[in-house]
Amino acid sequence: MHITLETDYAVRIVEALTRCGKRLDARALSEQTRVPQRFALKILRKLVADGIICSYKGAGGGYELARSPGEITLREVIESVEGPYRISRCQEDTYCCDHTTCRFHEIYGEISQQVRQKLDSYTFAAICLEEGARSCGYDCPGCQQHGEGKGGE
Template sequence: MHLTLETDYAMRIVFCLAKNQRRMDAASISEEMHVTLRFSLKILGKLAGAGIVNSYKGIKGGYELAHPAEEITLRQVVEAIEGRSYAISRCIVPDGECSRDRWGCCSFQKVWRDISDEVNAHMDRVNFAQLVQEDEALRQGKKQEE
């Protein structure tokens, strides 16, 4: 299973705000992250609703992170957009269904749950300050190679 395009874009939007460390309008975020303005606004609304970003109206309005980038994890963004933690299979989500009618007595459920738990734990350990640092290091390395 993979994360949705909306979640991927949400990650980019939070990354953009973390990297720029300032209030930005939706059009600037959209342009910098190559996400349509309409989709950016939808995502920013969800992120604001989840308390990840703050939104401000008016001429000096825009969006900024609600918390320091060090305190915002990948998992928080996934949950803000997807409405739940990452799950590798539909059979382990609370409202999921088992096509074989073996809920709770299938060996695959344990494996899928263990894998999903590992992915979620890893996403809990990665914050946006780390991603910005890593991005800067990668860009510096690429410049040195040229």
């Protein structure tokens, strides 16, 4: 099991917005995260639709977190891109098997629930901002963590 490239990019985008702590436009996010801009825009739309980030149009527009980084979990970002986490398609309502006799249905359900709970335990504040969190390595103009564009360690 692994997350998709799109999900990895979504996590990077939310990380950059968390660490910089300010509104960034799509171009800046793309450059800082090394996510191709067209792909970043697609991901940004999903994150906006799920209430993880907000978008602003016009001069001074861009994207910023919709909530405190302490309220945004790794699971939310992953599921914004990939949909609800399940270890197996056996957990999907549309998958047809006899759940009453399938020995794996319950096992897969328990494992999926444990993974969801673990992903919920990681907030972007804990990942990015708490003492001991590594520098993001991004060259963030006006970044709270690095001052004026002092990215890296």
